[in-house]
Amino acid sequence: MFERWPYWSRGFxxxxxxxxxxxxxxxxxxxxxxxGCGRYGSWLCDACREALPQIPKPVCRHCGRPSxxxxxxxxxxxxxxxxxxRAKYYFGDTLRRMIHRFKYRRxxxxxxxxxxxxxxxxxxxxxxATVIVPVPLSPKRLQERGYNQxxxxxxCLGEHAALPIVDxxxxxxxxxxxxxxxxxxxxxxNVRGAFQCLDRRLSNQDVLLVDDVCTTGATLxxxxxxxxxxxAKSVWGLVVARAK
Numbered sequence: 452m453f454e455r456w457p458y459w460s461r462g463f464x465x466x467x468x469x470x471x472x473x474x475x476x477x478x479x480x481x482x483x484x485x486x487g488c489g490r491y492g493s494w495l496c497d498a499c500r501e502a503l504p505q506i507p508k509p510v511c512r513h514c515g516r517p518s519x520x521x522x523x524x525x526x527x528x529x530x531x532x533x534x535x536x537r538a539k540y541y542f543g544d545t546l547r548r549m550i551h552r553f554k555y556r557r558x559x560x561x562x563x564x565x566x567x568x569x570x571x572x573x574x575x576x577x578x579x580a581t582v583i584v585p586v587p588l589s590p591k592r593l594q595e596r597g598y599n600q601x602x603x604x605x606x607c608l609g610e611h612a613a614l615p616i617v618d619x620x621x622x623x624x625x626x627x628x629x630x631x632x633x634x635x636x637x638x639x640x641n642v643r644g645a646f647q648c649l650d651r652r653l654s655n656q657d658v659l660l661v662d663d664v665c666t667t668g669a670t671l672x673x674x675x676x677x678x679x680x681x682x683a684k685s686v687w688g689l690v691v692a693r694a695k
Contacts, residue, residue: 557598567611583609621647
């Protein structure tokens, strides 16, 4: 019910959720409901979180896919510009439904539980970061959607990880076709040259690049190219889930 309210009212309610009796009243009027099983009490209950399909370890150091060797054959043949991509979960039914509502149905309140999944992955990873950067949307897509879901995830993750956020340095130059609408063979060309680093603030920084889902890794890799041209020392991608 909460996600059906108008954008301005949901933002106001979410902002005041934890303010004394007002927060308690709002929790009574708009209780959280698990996106997996539908039970009230949380946006993702412990049982459904434990049931999320996890990516088995070990993984390739670069692309983050399951691999018995440090660098998988695909990354040997076509090395990535990004230093590595990490995700803890596959893009299964519960996360698919949760992320779809988060991105396309203005369910911004799901940013925090999704960021908790990012934090769980970060805590188990070999990533050393000094700053967090969200994958940007084009101005047109941002206007249509009303918010950048990666920026919301980054804001929540920054609080959990106590890392600074730079969300106005990496820019999207082209309004590309949605990656999910294209076959894998076209996704790399679709985002090639689509991003630009606007200044040198990230020079010599270890950047943690955040997005919701990774399919081929093309978007994250294109961002890494721009960030390294802007002086970044390393770029690691962190996503909530990735496609099999």
